Amino acid sequence: MYHMENPMMVAGWPTASVPGPSHYWQGGNTLAVPRSLHKETRNKVIKNMKQLGAVLGSVAFLAGGVSRCRDDTDHEELFRQESNFHYVFGVAEPDCFGALMVDSGESILFVPRLPSEYAVWMGSIASLEDFKVKYEVDKVMYTDQIKDFFTSCSPTKIYLYNGVNSDSKSVGKPAHFDGIEAFPCDLEILHPALFEARVTKTSAELEVLKFANRVSSKAHITVMQKVKPDMMEYQQMEADFLHYCYFNGGMRHASYTAICGCGANAAVLHYGHAGAPNNRKLMADEMILNDMGNEYYCYASDITCSFPACGKFDEVKKGIYEGVLDATVRVMKSMKPGVEWRDMHDLAENTIAEHLLKHGYLKGSMEEIIAAKIPGLFMPHGLGHLMGIDTHDVGGYPKGVERFKSLRMNRQLLEGMVLTVEPGCYFIPALLDPALKDETKKKLLCEEKLLSMFNFGGCRIEDNVIVTKDGIELMTNVPRTVKEIEAVMAGSDFPIADSDYPIPRKNL
Secondary structure, eight states: BBOOOGGGGGOOSSSSOOOOTTTESTTTSSEEEEEHHHHHHHHHHHHHHHTOOOTTOOEEEOOOOOOBSSTHHHHHOOEEEEEEEHHOOOOOSOOEEEEETTTTEEEEEEEEEOOOGGGGOOOOOOOHHHHHHTTOOEEEEGGHHHHHHHHHHHOOEEOOOOOTTTTTEEEEOOOOOOOOOGGGEEEESSSHHHHHHHHOOOOHHHHHHHHHHHHHHHHHHHHHHHHHSBBBBBIIIIIIIHHHHHHOOOOOSSSOOOOOEEEEGGGGGGTTSSOSOOBBBBOOOOEEEEEOOOOOBBBBOOOOEEEHHHHHHHHHHHHHHHHHHHHHHHHHHHHOOOHHHHHHHHHHHHHHHHHHHTTTSBBSSSHHHHHOOOOOOOOOOOOOOOOOSSOOSSSSSOTOOOOOOTOOOOOOOTTEEEEOOEEEEEHHHHHHHHHHHHHHHHHHBBBHHHHTTTTTTEOOOOOOEEEEEESSOOOOSOSSHHHHHHHHHHHSSSSSSOOOOOOOOOOO
């Protein structure tokens, strides 16, 4: 559902052409997301809980994110909802709790009871009925009534979120209220039920993810068309990207800190951090790596584009770039339900190694190169990750599944998964210097040629895809081939008329 009105022209709400209060909508031509999305996600969680042994008469109880101030100041940081709570309830406000009746699926939202004087600073205080209508839940109570609620319903068990995030390895804290000790609680079932529900996306979730990708893709194209040598990395890359996404897509939150590296910075995998805030000047002969994505309604995009600052590939840049592009295409053509993600990772890094061998950076046979673990020197990260409400979404490692270094997922592809496909090739001194001193590896490396690439940095191509019943659907829509990139950077519209990219693009 799209609305093409100028948001500045919308005087009332709702109107015939503007969605009602139970939609998330940022006005203009942004996506109107029905809150009924969360009825479906709640049902998925409850279904999983029952399969894991949730008992009759039980309740799932979740805590939302907490409002925070910066250090010891009264500066309140911009709030973004805790991901599991957003998945289940879709609530934007902080300091809330929620309950699900496992038998009936009834949803209960608990909101803070705000003093009337807060209206001076925050505007009118929403009533319980306002929250009920806005979020399409069955009942709304105040957080100071939580104990009374549980005393009244007397659950056979309260299921609490507790466990390790399978991607970050951080530990989530269970919801709490004064007096919870008097009730029988379970810390085992809700966590895996939630995570497995989030692994595959509903059709409504996919629409939000497609919208986030559509806007972020156009923002990347805008950056490519504006970038010029002698600019700072943050100027018409990070700054323009963030502005485009918010101005045109209502996307207030970045999915992650923008990585805008030129030259050697392109080989710093998480460049852009506080100590290196995208603040180097672009040089005409360098490659640029822009890894940027914004989120809409807490659903992420995660896109990387690599291209020459001057708009033209020389033979060296073209050789490296097309090796990464070949890996991307081979992986996408191989993806479908039942395929092991680890096999896709191996396919990607071995494809890049084949191109490095072809262009004289490596020597020997591919069998020797793989046996000596040479490909990982040039692609030290995993091929990609699940993506959804979190950029690095949960569920990549179900309980008991063996973990592999750098891989964020070790399981078979399922229909409805959303993943990034992000092969890359980098010349990282911290990895290549030790390898050039290792007798087993050194004989397979062309030292002189590799040393000449230490200031090259690297390139990465990152797309976001949906696993379908017989393959994938590509959500990302940016220039990918050398021909497309050079044409767009020279001023052509995208998509170009005679595109040579072999993967179908639908999310225009």
